[in-house]
Amino acid sequence: MFSKGLDTPGILFLRRPAFYAASTIVGAILCIRFVSKIWPGIPLSLWLVLLGISLPLSFAGRVKLRQLSTRRAAASIGARPIPCLQGKRVGNVDLMFKFLEIFRTGYPGDGLDEVVSDVGTIFNTRMLFEDDIITIEPNHIKALLATDFDNFEKGDKFRATTLSLLGTGIFNSDGEMWKFHRSMTRPFFTHDRISHFNIFDRCADEAIPSMKARFRAGHAVDLQDLMLRFTLDSSSEFLFGHGIHSLRGELPYPHNTRPEVKSVPDGDTAEAKTAEAFARAFAGAQYAISQRFRMGPMWPLFEISKDNTKEHMEVVNAYIEPILQNAINKQKARPSTDDASLQETLDEDTLLDYLVRRTTDITILRDEVVNIMTAARDTTASTLTFTLYFLATHPQVYSRLREEVLTKVGSTSRPTYDNIRDMKYLRAVINESMRLFPAVPFNVRDSIKATTLPSPNPAEKPLYVPARTSVTYSALLMHRRKDLWGPDAEEYDPDRFLDERLRKYLTPNPYIFLPFNAGPRICIGQQFAYNEISFIVIRLLQNFTSMTLSPEGQAPETRPPAAWASAEGRKAIEKICPRMHVTLYSYGGLWVKMTEDGEAC
Structure with a gap:
C-alpha cells in the first residue's frame, strides 16, 4: 500500500520539474565557474547576462540529452522511439492550447483524428517536454490492460489528480491497495x-x-x-x-x-x-x-x-x-x-x-x-x-x-x-x-519500467516506451476505426452485433471493443x-x-x-x-x- 503523503499534488508537481530545474541551475553554475576561471573580474551586469544565456541553454541541453538517451535505449533493445508531434512553439505549447480548446468546445476526438491520419495510430504529444503517448491500437491496449498488466498502473499523476475525490479507492489505487x-x-x-x-x-x-x-x-x-x-x-x-x-x-x-408554480410539502x-x-x-x-x-x-x-x-x-x-x-x-x-x-x-x-x-x-x-x-x-x-x-x-x-x-x-x-x-x-x-x-472515451496508464509495444506495421521495429511514461488510450477513436469495424464504422447499426460483421470483426479481435x-x-x-x-x-x-x-x-x-x-x-x-x-x-x-x-x- 502506498502513502497518501508521498503522492500529494504539490510533491508530485515538484518531483519532475524540480529535477529539471536543479539540473539546469547546476549546469548554469558550472558554466559560470568555468568562465570566471578564464576571465576573472567580470562585472555583475555581465554575470546576469551569462546567467540569462546559460539557464535556457542548460535546460535545452538537458531536454536534448534525454531525447538522445531515449533513442539509444530504444536502439539497444532493437526498438525505435514513438513518432513525436512537432508543434510550432517550444514545448509544443501551441498544440497544448489547441487541444485544450478542442477539448472544451469541440467534438470528442477532434484534432486527434487528424493526427492519426497524418502520423499513425500511436504518437507522442510531448507537451511541456513531458512524454505523453496516445494510442488507438488494440494490441497496445491489450498490452496495457492484460498481457503486460504488471508493468502498467494508474500511476502517481492520475492518483494525485483524483485523490481529493476518490482517495485510495479501487479506481484510484495500484498494487496491494x-x-x-x-x-x-x-x-x-x-x-x-x-x-x-x-x-x-x-x-x-x-x-x-x-x-x-x-x-x-x-x-x-x-x-x-x-x-x-x-x-x-x-x-x-x-x-x-x-x-x-x-x-x-x-x-x-x-x-x-416559465416554470409552473405549485405548492410542495x-x-x-x-x-x-x-x-x-x-x-x-x-x-x-x-x-x-x-x-x-x-x-x-x-x-x-x-x-x-x-x-x-x-x-x-x-x-x-x-x-x-x-x-x-x-x-x-x-x-x-x-x-x-x-x-x-x-x-x-x-x-x-x-x-x-x-x-x-x-x-x-x-x-x-x-x-x-x-x-x-x-x-x-x-x-x-x-x-x-x-x-x-x-x-x-x-x-x-x-x-x-x-x-x-x-x-x-x-x-x-x-x-x-x-x-x-x-x-x-x-x-x-x-x-x-x-x-x-x-x-469513458479516454483512459491512461503509466509504465513502471521501460518496455516496448508492437509496431502497427509488423515489418517495422517495436516501439519503445520509457519508464514512468503516461500512455493514453482512446476507446472512442478505436471503436470508430473503419479498418477494424468496416466501412460503416461511424454509422449506428445495432445489427453489427448480430450479423456476419460480428464474426468478421469482433470475434477474432475482441480488444477492438472495450x-x-x-x-x-x-x-x-x-x-x-x-x-x-x-x-x-x-x-x-x-x-x-x-x-x-x-x-x-x-x-x-x-x-x-x-x-x-x-x-x-x-x-x-x-x-x-x-x-x-x-x-x-x-x-x-x-x-x-x-x-x-x-x-x-
Whole structure:
C-alpha cells in the first residue's frame, strides 16, 4: 500500500520539474565557474547576462540529452522511439492550447483524428517536454490492460489528480491497495445479487410518472438529467439501503419556458433540497477533477490558493460520513459471526453492510463508497443518455426494440434477469451505443519500467516506451476505426452485433471493443450496469410508443454549431453536442418528447 503523503499534488508537481530545474541551475553554475576561471573580474551586469544565456541553454541541453538517451535505449533493445508531434512553439505549447480548446468546445476526438491520419495510430504529444503517448491500437491496449498488466498502473499523476475525490479507492489505487479493494468488493457483485431488480423498479416508478406529467403538460423532458437522477438514486440505495431521492425533486424545464408554480410539502422540499445539494456537489467535484485532466501537469499551479474540490467534497462527506458511522456502530454492536453466517446474510445486505463486515476503517469505506458511486452514476447515466439519443433519432430501431420488449416482457410486467438475458436485440442496441459513445472515451496508464509495444506495421521495429511514461488510450477513436469495424464504422447499426460483421470483426479481435475495459481491472459492475440500463429502457418502451428529439428545449448555444454540418463522419450528422470531462455527456442535455401508451401502467 502506498502513502497518501508521498503522492500529494504539490510533491508530485515538484518531483519532475524540480529535477529539471536543479539540473539546469547546476549546469548554469558550472558554466559560470568555468568562465570566471578564464576571465576573472567580470562585472555583475555581465554575470546576469551569462546567467540569462546559460539557464535556457542548460535546460535545452538537458531536454536534448534525454531525447538522445531515449533513442539509444530504444536502439539497444532493437526498438525505435514513438513518432513525436512537432508543434510550432517550444514545448509544443501551441498544440497544448489547441487541444485544450478542442477539448472544451469541440467534438470528442477532434484534432486527434487528424493526427492519426497524418502520423499513425500511436504518437507522442510531448507537451511541456513531458512524454505523453496516445494510442488507438488494440494490441497496445491489450498490452496495457492484460498481457503486460504488471508493468502498467494508474500511476502517481492520475492518483494525485483524483485523490481529493476518490482517495485510495479501487479506481484510484495500484498494487496491494488495489488488490485489497478489489477482493473486498468483487464478491458482492454476484449473479444472485445483481439479478434483484427491486431498486431499479422503485426508481423507475418515480421517474416515469414525472415524465408523463411533463409530457401531458406539453413540455419536453431532459432525459440526461433524468438518467443522472435515476442512476444516483439507484446507486445510493444499492450502497446504503436508502436512496438520495433526487427523482423527487423538480425536473428542469425547457429553455425559455416559465416554470409552473405549485405548492410542495415542507418535508418534501427539505428532502429535495438535500438531494439537490448532494447531487450538485458530487457533480461539481467531478467537474473540478476533469478540469485538472485538461490542464495536465500544470493544474496544481491553478489551485495554489484553493483546492477546487474542497467545498464540494465537504457537502458530499457531510452526507456520506454519518451513514458510514451509523453502519460501523451497528457492526460493532453485532456479535461476532463466522464466514458461513456472513454468507447467509449476504442476500439482505446492502453493499455498505457487506463492506463493514470486512473493515470498520471509515476512510477505506468512504473511499470505496465514493468510487463505486462515481462509476455507478456517471458511466451508466452516460450510456443511457446516448442509448436513448440513438433511439430518438432512429425510429426504426425504437419500433423494433419495442416489439422485442412487448414480445419478451409484455406491456406491464416487470422485467426479470431471464427476460434481459433473452433479449438479444436490446443487448445489441446498448453495445452499439457504447461502441460509438463509450462512457469513458479516454483512459491512461503509466509504465513502471521501460518496455516496448508492437509496431502497427509488423515489418517495422517495436516501439519503445520509457519508464514512468503516461500512455493514453482512446476507446472512442478505436471503436470508430473503419479498418477494424468496416466501412460503416461511424454509422449506428445495432445489427453489427448480430450479423456476419460480428464474426468478421469482433470475434477474432475482441480488444477492438472495450466499453468496460479488460484484463484484471475489467469493470466489476459490468453485468450490474447492463441490467440497470436494460431495465429502465424496457420500462420506458413499455410506457411510450415513440420518442423524438426536442432540440428547442435546450439553449441555442448548446446545440450543434452550423459549421459541424460540413465536417466529415458522425460530426456532420450529430443532433446533439457530445462533450466529455471524465465521461461523455450531451452538452445542454437530451431533450425529448414521447408518446404515451394508454395500455401501459
